[in-house]
Amino acid sequence: MNPSTTSLSPMRKGVVGVQYLFVAFGATVLVPLLIGLDPSAALFSAGVGTLLFHLVTKGKVPIFLGSSFAFIAPIISATELYGLPGALFGCIGVSFVYFLMSALIRAFGTRFITRLFPPVVIGPIIMLIGLSLSSAAVKMAETNWTLAVVSLVTAIIITLYTRGIVKLIPIFLGIVVGYVVDLLFFEVDLQPVREAAWFGLPQFILPAGFEWRPILYMIPVAIAPVIEHIGDVYVVNNVAGHNFVKDPGLHRTMLGDGLACLFASLIGGPPVTTYSEVTGAMSLTKVTDPVVFRIAALTGIIFSLIGKVSALLRSIDQAILGGIMLLLFGTIAGAGISSLLHSKVKLDSARNVVIISVTLTTGIGGAALHFSSFSMAGIGLSAIIAVLLNLILPERAEDRAEA
Template sequence: MAEQKLSSLRRTVVGAQFMFVAFGSTVLVPLLVGFDPAVALLAAGLGTLLFHLITKGKVPVYLGSSFAFIAPIIKATELYGMPGMFCGLVAVGVVYLLMSLLVKLFGTGFIKKLFPPIVIGPVIMLIGLSLAGTGVDMASKNWVLALISLGVAVVCSIFGKGIVKLIPVVFGAAAGYIAAVIFYRSSMDFSAVASAPWFQMPHFAKMSFSWQAIVFMVPVAIAPIIEHIGDVYAISEIAGKDFVQEPGLHRTMLGDGLACSLAAFLGGAPVTTYSEVTGAVSLTKVTDPVCMRIAALFAIAISLIGKVGAAIQTIPTAVLGGIMLLLFGTIASVGINNLVKAGIDMSKTRNLIIASLILTVGIGGACISVGQFSLAGIGLASIVGVILNLVLPEEKAN
């Protein structure tokens, strides 16, 4: 694909559009886990600029809050408190750095050996299924608003065209919010919006060192690392350039990891390459990396507008719950699709055992404790899957 030469004005317009595509998901993640959405926007903007610095400004990628970490964040906060949980998230970025070094030394083959589809598919399914109860609980606060949000998101997903189809979650949340303002305004509190200043620094969270949180969080990095690799291959195909070779997958992984740690250090959700923005790049045919940096600057600017951050936090819980019903089911479906596309034969006993134990260990709440250390949930299930994949013998063909 020939790279389009854009004027400064069009670059700015396209950059704003890319930021809008990622905006809904970027602020939705912190709302679901109790973070300040303004910090998430700031972290996404700064993280994207850091990523472009590490990758020599060559890759048209925008980073935003990762859905893969929602369940682990909620559980780790319960177990170790929010300051400890942020320490675990910073450590996730370190895992990216180690993987970056291994890719530089040995190439990508070892990653495919450690994390084949039979491991990654069930882990992705687990990420979605583990929060199903939370989504239902939030939606039950007001089923009318939840179903309006869900219905509009589904309609946009199926019948939407262009940008609408790329961000059905944004339109679903907007519809639910408008319905809440029209029919349930008396139950909504806008006083924080009125009192919020126009310019305000985001509320950065505190962090404290916690080995337990680190051990809990580190294995969760497996799924987003694999997602990162897939996104880099996808954007390479769209742009007609081999970003895996230049600037190199090790650089893109390093940039993502540093951005992830930066976001956690500030008090935001970990960031990762955004498939929605990759889709927007494919749709617009604009592969100029400068547009992504402009999108990042827009995100940073919006994060400093106090009234925007306050308004985002007035979104009713039920509206978010309706979106979660679709979102987490979709994540689980992505895991199933991962298995299908890879041609995994689930009639084979080996594959059945690996997938079954990943799901039961993760959903069942299994926990291993040694002294003050404990490992549970998605992290434990991921490690179980990796070990089983390495030790169980391949079945011989009949």
């Protein structure tokens, strides 16, 4: 444990815990708003999922789980094929991937992951997560460009010109400022907020029955979040000064993410995974006591039970969300490019260019494969293509990353 966390009073731990929740709040509620879910269900899933993670990892790892943007496009596509309950139930497939990776890591270590998912595979997949939703962002923003620009500019200013914890919540503050402008200059229907009960359960979407097709559809989508999880754990290692890869073990952290995804799938919440934004906040504050993250989880659960919070979040104009998405999804795409550059992937290698190009064109172009009543498309299909190309195409010395 970081020495700076041992002297925190219970009150201070509570304050920091709530602070960590607000770092994740904007992005966590943005995902359900985009795919048509109750944002309170996302908060509930994040809170319970985080507690499950801490249970599996023996309460040692300071991590918070939140809604992942990697699942937005696949869930939207799967909804068109199987309906929203079917798409969310299909996320059980994501948990299967985490369980499998946990077992493989426990048996063989992490070397095989590097072989399956090198940077030349992960970079374009991350880029697709952002690029595949760019048109949706524009369509939402153009419903009211004033609100979209206000939200976008606010998020940009916070990202570029602020410091400390404020710099970590551009999404949250962009939505807040956009909403205030909406209240002052446009018409916002607050009647649902006034009519909403103060306390009540989130609107869960329970699975109607077992269905294999959406599960198989969602399995390839797990590649990007699985790799992100590994990267986040290593960052947490550095910040906390403890090797969590060995104690309690990467296989346990992977299992924790899988159980959280499984729980979310069974109640109809968006999948929750290890959250990079909160990891960034921890790097800034140096507070690494796992108790603080459990406090954030409990606070999220409490918020999810306040009916007026859900109603207020649902009253946010889609143009405000569109403005935030213009920056956010472009940033995700940029992170994919940054991953290629930081990993020193040789972009003058014909092999690497082929893998990156085919992955991007199939994903952005909407390529799909159909087998009888089963289909695969989008990020999931492109991820499979990237992995197969990396395994099939022979790698020569001139194709390898620079030392």
